[in-house]
Amino acid sequence: MAMAARARSSVDGFTKALVYGSLSTQRSHVSRAIICPNFPNPEQSRNFASPSASKEPKIKVPVAMFGGSGNYASALYIAAAKANALDKVESELLDFVSATTKASTFSQFMKDLAVPADIRVKAINEICGQAKFLDVTKNFLVVLADNGRLRHVDTIAKRFSDLTMAHRGEVKAVVTSVIPLPAAEEKELKDTLQEILGKGKTVKLEQKIDPSILGGLVVEFGQKVFDMSIKTRARQMERFLRDPINFDA
Template sequence: MSLGSRRYATALLEIAKENNILDEMYQELEMVVGELTKEKKMWQLMTSAQVQKEEKEEILQKIFEKRIHNFLYSFLMVLLKKNRFFELELIFLAFKESYLSEKNILEASVLSAIKLTDEHMQKVQEQLEKRTRKKVIIKNIIEESILGGLVIYIGEQVIDGSVRNQLNVLRSNLQNIGLEETEVIK
């Protein structure tokens, strides 16, 4: 992430905090980035040096002026004027990181071989919140190669309770004591 992206994100975050619209700003910025990037042609148009700034301003005005807070709309116009609109996705990622930190929230990816039930997801979430003392938002990702168990990515931490990892540890332990690999643990 570029230093410029972080600076823009920090400026927007400070404006949102000062005006007590932090949650609104996050939701609206997420929506804007989502809408502009879901259509590849739209994103290419908005980030192309070949398209005039006036045309880009007109597009933003038609799509967002009445749907988002004036501060965010003005911020988007500043990015256009400063030829920094191409950094919008990175700005959002930096904003999101700061927003989640400000709100004492962590995001976690929970890999499992099969889709977890809502009950299992809630139990995992409760355990992670207890362990981190923060609110945790979890996302379940299906990864059949882990065979069973869970692999959890939360912040900089990885908790690997997968069957695949347990087999790898077993294989390593057996090799360390000099046993030959067998077909069972290959």
């Protein structure tokens, strides 16, 4: 994707600037209109894209989230929804996370709280400008940079994706197995879960590989976990064999 390539290129360019020390320490001017440090109430967060209109519709997050990352994700959801750019912002945020995880120098830069806030803000402005991100995305990342929260951007991005999936009526099902499921079995499992959901919802299947379960499947679906792994069955059998036998029963 062109946007993902631009994000990687801009991060790589900034990494070179870090290595060769070409970043200026001059303070970047960040408007208070985009600074929202703690987001105590997502419904009252400021719009990252532009000043709010007098009669703009009230936006509600589809899933209640808590904690620092949940508050940031909720605030971004409201801003992106007001700008009618949920999918675009999600794509840009995930591209940013993907690009930064592949650049170890920049990852260290994001996690280092000893780096002055003005340096972080300047870096994000340059990266987002080169990647041609929307103002909503850029301003949000500037907020994270200014508040020392860039090290949590991957967690925030995941929670933001949870909100956009809920908005689209998608439900994520995580299937853990020892080896990747064959296409036919994956389709059968997805169809079964889709029947459970019914109309109006769409299953998004995600596969994870974990040899420690020894065999079988573990399916995390909504708030439920269906553990059909050999490891769990072996533990259950072990507990059964250790239980005392009552011959009088």
